[in-house]
Amino acid sequence: MSLESIIFAILGVIAVSGGILTVFARDVTRMAMGLGAFLIAVAGFFVYWGATFLGVVQLFVYIGGVLVLMIFAIMLVHRSPDGSPLLESRHDVAALAVAGGLFFMVVTALRGYVPDSVDQGITSGPTELSEAFLGPMLTHFEMGGVLLLAVLVAVVVILGGEDR
Amino acid sequence: MSAVLPAIPPVLAAIGLMLANGVVLIYMLRKVLGHLHLRLGPTHVGPKGLVQTTADVLKLLSKEDVTPNGVDRWMYVLAPVVVFVPSLMAYAALPFSETLRITRLETGLLYTFAVLSLVPLGVIMAGWASANKYALIGALRAAAQQVAYEVPLLLSVLPVVMIVGSLDLAEIVAFQTGVWAGVVPRWFVLLLVPSFVLFMISALCELNQTPFDMSEAESELVAGFATEYSSMRFGLIFLSEFSNSFVISALAVVLFFGGWTLPFVPDAVIAPVAPLVFVAKTYVGIFIFMWIRGTLPRVRIDQLMNLGWKWLIPIALAWIMIVGVVVKLAAPGGVA
Structure with a gap:
């Protein structure tokens, strides 16, 4: 077993156990920690495939930014004195079917796009990425921005709606 | 496994540097703060109190590791490690000289x-x-502070990146070697004064340093997030704090003060002592952090939030616009 596959396996274990913890943990802070482990593993996968820049950005934006913001929000929520509320789903089978279907879709969509070995990995550095974003991919990039803006406006409308 | 072995010595070196740094900085902090407060600092243990920190480390190591009832054990144990490991990882990209660094990263900054x-x-x-x-x-204050100040911190260094055209710390240093018009060092601190000011303010906040040390404000919150920690678990948190001030100060040296180079001194003369020059510059930066710590009172959390969101971020964005326009006009094809 080569060193690469050992690293890959470790990252995989962290990602999967982080994901499981996120779904099954009873305490919402622990869920956030599970999500953190998962996101770190994803950053590791990016670095593993040679996309160091993307890995670093993943670490910075998702763990240093989004996750900290999420935990901040969780801390502001009242914690019930008699432990955490019991979260029971009444749609176990349906949820499992949806998750399975989604997994199948992702695997089918990605098959053929994932490189077989590290050598064929994505090697886009910051320069290539920024050139792509400000050149051929400009429309996509701007559309992403517009979408986020729409989400922000929607949140403002929803929150403002309660006051009225 | 052959790829793992060569990576071990640099990691051990980083841990060694971090520990040595912690010991030196604690002594330095006590002495600097002492003299700023018109007192002497440690004097009794060893000559000029030099061994005081060693004695404290031994005390910390031999103390009982108390775990209070009611803590979330799993997270309580993991937290000091999560604080410590990133601090250690931050050494990986620091260029101590042309050749001395753990690894050269294209995205080092x-x-x-x-x-x-x-x-x-x-x-x-x-x-x-x-x-x-x-x-x-x-912890709440730390999270709010982090969200508010990470943005201006990154925005403050963007002008440097725009001019150099690289995130590689060594290239940023290389760009600053030499002098303009025979007299002015090519340091970014002289060219991008607003960037430097923004960086310093955000860095103090990122470091939880006075005047922005609300997350562990000892006069209000005992020791803030570290209140319940004792023994070496507290030691890890403490060490990471000192290590972070070294890393941030080293970043300031790389970004704004020409890294391991000195103006007017030829490279051949500096080359053998480059790491020493780098560390000396870094320690001057740390001294300034301590000076600020000993001088300024703590601000309130709402003042801190106002400063971050309403002032630093807009100013940083405006400054990026200005630098962007100037860079574009001065070198339409890009600087690099």
Whole structure:
């Protein structure tokens, strides 16, 4: 077993156990920690495939930014004195079917796009990425921005709606 | 396994540097703060109190490791590690000289900021897991501070990146070698004064340093997020704090003060002592942090938030616009 596959396996274990913890943990802070482990593993996968820049950005934006913001929000929520509320789903089978279907879709969509070995990995550095974003991919990039803006406006409308 | 072995000595060296740095900085902090407060600092243990820190480290190591009832054990144990490991990782990209560094990263600057941004995660974990209201308030403040100040910190260094055209710390240093018009060093601190000011303010906040040390404000929150920690678990948090001030100060040296180079001195003369020049410059930066710590009072959390969101971010964005236009006009094809 080569060193690469050992690293890959470790990252995989962290990602999967982080994901499981996120779904099954009873305490919402622990869920956030599970999500953190998962996101770190994803950053590791990016670095593993040679996309160091993307890995670093993943670490910075998702763990240093989004996750900290999420935990901040969780801390502001009242914690019930008699432990955490019991979260029971009444749609176990349906949820499992949806998750399975989604997994199948992702695997089918990605098959053929994932490189077989590290050598064929994505090697886009910051320069290539920024050139792509400000050149051929400009429309996509701007559309992403517009979408986020729409989400922000929607949140403002929803929150403002309660006051009225 | 052959790829793992060569990586071990640099990692051990980084741990050694971090520990040595911690010991030196604690002594330095006590002496500097002491003299700023018109007192002497440690004097009794060893000549000029030199061995005081060693004695303290031994005390810390031999103390009982208390785990209070009611803590979230799993997170309580993990938190100091989550604080410590990113601090250690931050050394990886620092260029101590042309050749002396753990690894050369194309995205060195972003990498260092990214790993440092993981530290508050550990702080939040520690505060949450401690089941203590002081610790929790400290953690909340740390999270708010982090979200508000990470943006201006990164924005403040963007002009440097725009001019150099690289995130590689060594290239940023290389760009600053030599002098303009025979007299002015090519240091970015002279060219990008607003960037430097923004960087310093945000860095103090990122470091939880006075005047922005609300997350562990000892006069209000006992020790903030670290209140319930004792023995070496507290030691790890403490060490990481000193290590972070070294890393941030080193980043300031790389970004604004020409790294290991000195103006008017030829490279051949500096080459053998380059790491020493780098560390000396870094320590001057740390001294300034301590000076600020000994001089300024702590601001309130709402003042801090106002400063971050309403002033620093807009100013940083406006400054990026100005630098962008100037760079474009001066070198339409890009500087690099």
